[in-house]
Amino acid sequence: xxxxxxxxxxxxxxxxxxxxxxxxxxxxxxxxxxxxxxxLLQDLQTDHGCRIQGVEIDPHAFRSSxxxxxxxxxxxxxxxxxxxxxxxxxxxxxxxxxxxxRTPSLLLNEMLRVARKAIVVVPNFGHWRVRLQxxxxxxxxxxxxxxxxxxxxxxLHVSSxxxxxxxxxxxxxxxxxKLPIIKGHAVNHAWxxxxxxxxxxxxxxxxx
Numbered sequence: 001x002x003x004x005x006x007x008x009x010x011x012x013x014x015x016x017x018x019x020x021x022x023x024x025x026x027x028x029x030x031x032x033x034x035x036x037x038x039x040l041l042q043d044l045q046t047d048h049g050c051r052i053q054g055v056e057i058d059p060h061a062f063r064s065s066x067x068x069x070x071x072x073x074x075x076x077x078x079x080x081x082x083x084x085x086x087x088x089x090x091x092x093x094x095x096x097x098x099x100x101x102r103t104p105s106l107l108l109n110e111m112l113r114v115a116r117k118a119i120v121v122v123p124n125f126g127h128w129r130v131r132l133q134x135x136x137x138x139x140x141x142x143x144x145x146x147x148x149x150x151x152x153x154x155x156l157h158v159s160s161x162x163x164x165x166x167x168x169x170x171x172x173x174x175x176x177x178k179l180p181i182i183k184g185h186a187v188n189h190a191w192x193x194x195x196x197x198x199x200x201x202x203x204x205x206x207x208x
Contacts (some may be wrong), residue, residue, distance in 0.1 A: 016121055016199075019179065020093060023119050023203055024048055028090040031055065031115060033077055033107070034097030038065030045070075054090070055081075078102045081111045089115040096199070098122050099158060105171050112173065112206035119183075121201045123157040135143065161200050168204060177203040 017040045021118050024030060027049045034040050035054030044050040054072035056062045063073040078101050092115035099122060111118040168175055177200045
């Protein structure tokens with residue numbers, strides 16, 4: 001990932017972090033890939049007694065993480081995680097970053113190599129506002145979850161909830177939990193979630 005990582009508005013970041021924290025067991029070993037300014041890891045360490053590690057490529061976010069006392073590695077996720085041994089962590093987190101890497105399937109498999117399970121949050125290109133903008137204006141959509149113009153976006157891939165499910169099936173990755181995020185709230189049983197969710201959180205596990 002050569003470009004600065006995707007940054008959501010602060011309220012959206014806070015709500016997403018709360019959803020992620022509910023899926024992380026107390027005392028877990030957690031690695032956050034594309035950890036941004038380290039807020040999530042700091043909260044997991046303080047509130048959940050977690051042992052934490054961040055990975056971040058953006059220099060400004062990297063310094064912000066260090067300023068919070070978060071241990072962080074400055075590395076490019078496109079290169080995988082070659083220096084991290086198998087099963088080093090209990091949970092790997094990848095929030096709003098998968099669509100920026102060159103080979104999403106490689107990174108998902110690397111996550112599940114270094115951790116027993118992974119939590120992935122991705123924007124949903126199947127959201128009705130995205131579809132409406134493409135249909136009505138005939139141009140690349142700009143929304144709160146996809147806020148960049150086509151010529152200035154860090155996003156290399158866009159996908160819907162259906163697309164992510166298909167990718168996991170092709171990679172023999174088991175989806176343990178799927179939570180559509182609608183207006184900042186994770187919804188367990190959402191009506192037509194691929195149309196209504198701005199993003200979605202998945203808890204995934206490797207198939208033994």
